[in-house]
Amino acid sequence: MKNNFxxxxxxxxxxxxxxxxxxxxxxxxVLSEMEYYTQYSANIHRGLYQISGKASESYDQxxxxxxxxxxxxxxxxxxxxxxxxxxxxxxxxxxQQNIKSGDEIVITQTEHHSNLVxxxxxxxxxxAKLKYIPVTSDFLLNLKSLPKLITPKxxxxxxxxxxxxxxxxxxxxxxxxxxxxxxxxxxxxxxGAQSVAHFPLDxxxxxxDFYAFSGHKLYGPTGIGVLYVNRKTYSSMSPTTFxxxxxxxxxxxxxxxxxxxxxxxxxxxxxxxxxxxxxxxKFIQKIGWHKIIxxxxxxxxxxxQKLNSISHLKIxxxxxxxxxxxxxxxxxxxxxxxxxxxxxxIISQKFNIAVRTGxxxxxxLHHLFGFNTGTTRVSLGIYNTPKDxxxxxxxxxxxxxxxx
Ligand code: PMP
Numbered sequence: 240m241k242n243n244f245x246x247x248x249x250x251x252x253x254x255x256x257x258x259x260x261x262x263x264x265x266x267x268x269v270l271s272e273m274e275y276y277t278q279y280s281a282n283i284h285r286g287l288y289q290i291s292g293k294a295s296e297s298y299d300q301x302x303x304x305x306x307x308x309x310x311x312x313x314x315x316x317x318x319x320x321x322x323x324x325x326x327x328x329x330x331x332x333x334x335q336q337n338i339k340s341g342d343e344i345v346i347t348q349t350e351h352h353s354n355l356v357x358x359x360x361x362x363x364x365x366x367a368k369l370k371y372i373p374v375t376s377d378f379l380l381n382l383k384s385l386p387k388l389i390t391p392k393x394x395x396x397x398x399x400x401x402x403x404x405x406x407x408x409x410x411x412x413x414x415x416x417x418x419x420x421x422x423x424x425x426x427x428x429x430x431g432a433q434s435v436a437h438f439p440l441d442x443x444x445x446x447x448d449f450y451a452f453s454g455h456k457l458y459g460p461t462g463i464g465v466l467y468v469n470r471k472t473y474s475s476m477s478p479t480t481f482x483x484x485x486x487x488x489x490x491x492x493x494x495x496x497x498x499x500x501x502x503x504x505x506x507x508x509x510x511x512x513x514x515x516x517x518x519x520x521k522f523i524q525k526i527g528w529h530k531i532i533x534x535x536x537x538x539x540x541x542x543x544q545k546l547n548s549i550s551h552l553k554i555x556x557x558x559x560x561x562x563x564x565x566x567x568x569x570x571x572x573x574x575x576x577x578x579x580x581x582x583x584x585i586i587s588q589k590f591n592i593a594v595r596t597g598x599x600x601x602x603x604l605h606h607l608f609g610f611n612t613g614t615t616r617v618s619l620g621i622y623n624t625p626k627d628x629x630x631x632x633x634x635x636x637x638x639x640x641x642x643x
Contacts, residue, residue: 240622243522245269247622254592254627259403259433259566259599259618261455265522268459271515283510284484298510301517302500308520309450310441311467317500318508321464322432323353325451326397328466328503329428330357331479333449338394340366345388345396347372347380348607351403352600354430358397372398374607378405378557382414389421396427400434404601404616405556406566408434415446426472432456436620437535437564439528448472454512458621459519463512466503473499482506531621538619538628539565545632549639551576555605555614565619568599570610577642579615585641586634594631 241247243265246255255263281291283298299313306313319325338344344358348371362369370388373381380398389396396418401408415427428449434440435452442450447469454463468476478485478496482505488495496502523531543559546552551573557563571577577585583596597613598605605613617631 241624243267244622250591252591254590254630255620255622256592256594256617256627256631258436258620258623259456259616260595261461262436262458262620263622264460265458265519267518267522268515271518272460272511275511275514280511282507294510294514297514298508301513304517304520305465308440308524309435309465309467310443312470314498314500315467315470317466317468317503318513319451319464319466320462320509321453321455322430322451323453323464325449325464325466326354326428326430327357329395329449329451329476330361332503333426333472333476334361334365334395335479336477337475338362338365338367341392342367342394343370343390343392344368345370345372345393347398347409348374349380349402349405349407349604350397350399350601351430351432352602353432354397354399354428355603358395367394368392372396374405374604377561378407378555379561380407380409380414382410382417385414385417386421389418389425391422393418393422393425396425397430398427399430399432401431401437401564401566402556402601402604403433403566404568404599404604404614406563406568407557408438408562408564410562411447412445419446433564433566436523438532442467442469454516454519457516457519458522459516460509460512462509463516468499478502478505480505484508526621534621535565535619538623538625539563539567541625542567542617542619542628542631545628549632549635555608555610565623566616567618568610568614568616570612570614571639575642577638579613581642582615582635582638585638586631589637590630590634592627592631592634 244263246263279290279293281294283295302316303313306316375381426448429447431450431452436457450467455461485502485505487497553572555568579596586592595616
């Protein structure tokens with residue numbers, strides 16, 4: 240698998256455990272961007288010349304491939320720059336006109352800042368109430384709280400599919416059904432940043448209204464993201480940014496906007512990135528979900544087993560007998576143990592291992608469980624091997640020894 244990722248040719252001993260921050264890119268994705276820039280670099284939907292036609296066609300096909308990948312229709316796919324931009328688009332284009340003073344927005348205590356701050360700021364601006372689905376001491380969402388939390392005033396619930404700290408997979412379909420039963424008018428947005436590269440998605444079957452994800456965590460390029468909008472939800476939204484490419488007619492004092500998704504994509508879009516994202520999807524499809532899931536599950540089991548052999552290592556998240564992915568955050572609790580940033584620094588310098596250290600954009604969650612100096616997070620991708628894990632354990636033992 241590593242042979243598919245050119246970065247390993249330039250860094251043969253790199254051990255990359257930060258796929259939750261961004262995944263590495265296979266050659267087919269890198270080549271796709273290069274092909275665009277060297278063979279048909281032109282703007283889309285504007286030029287009548289040949290290379291513009293090819294660029295437009297590839298870009299449009301990419302939207303269809305992405306739609307098929309999550310079982311949506313292509314008109315339900317808005318291209319953005321990433322998960323953060325997708326969530327902000329909903330907070331603005333839907334939130335501005337639907338959230339009023341006294342309304343309620345519900346999120347969870349496990350959210351990434353990108354699915355917390357936009358709702359917090361909207362609530363502050365509109366004098367709405369922000370409520371949280373609590374997380375239990377077992378690191379799972381407390382779904383028994385839903386009947387109390389969801390009221391006739393609940394306008395939207397925004398939750399993550401997979402926690403980027405705990406690694407937990409939330410039962411989204413069950414949660415959506417429970418919410419819609421309590422209040423059929425409540426919309427549900429799911430942050431799919433951490434799910435989309437690890438298991439197949441069917442947005443229709445999940446019953447969500449919005450689903451957001453980033454290309455760069457899906458073995459695709461940076462600068463491209465997706466917002467799925469259930470077609471019927473478009474009627475309660477309107478654009479908040481305007482410009483070329485998003486209109487059908489413009490007069491001196493009025494404009495007729497194009498239909499969705501185009502009215503939400505003013506200006507020149509990230510053309511090369513959108514095209515290359517479809518190559519990332521083809522790459523995943525070529526390997527097959529079955530292999531990806533099995534490989535990551537085996538590695539997660541092995542990682543758990545090995546981490547448990549280190550004394551005073553406390554995991555922020557549930558054990559692997561729960562629905563979870565290979566995103567494992569931990570801290571060492573013995574006095575004089577290395578802090579997360581010491582670990583990250585030493586294992587990088589001495590062993591060329593990349594892990595994430597700190598709060599992983601989820602500060603309130605870390606504080607809730609008393610991990611006040613953050614955690615070290617190991618997150619797995621399809622290129623990781625048991626050998627990588629052995630090297631990680633060796634590096635952790637080395638770091639612990641230095642500090643003791
Ligand atoms: N939500 C979650 C759960 C994430 O893990 C991340 C990325 N760390 C984001 C949102 C934000 O993604 P992006 O930076 O690509 O917008």
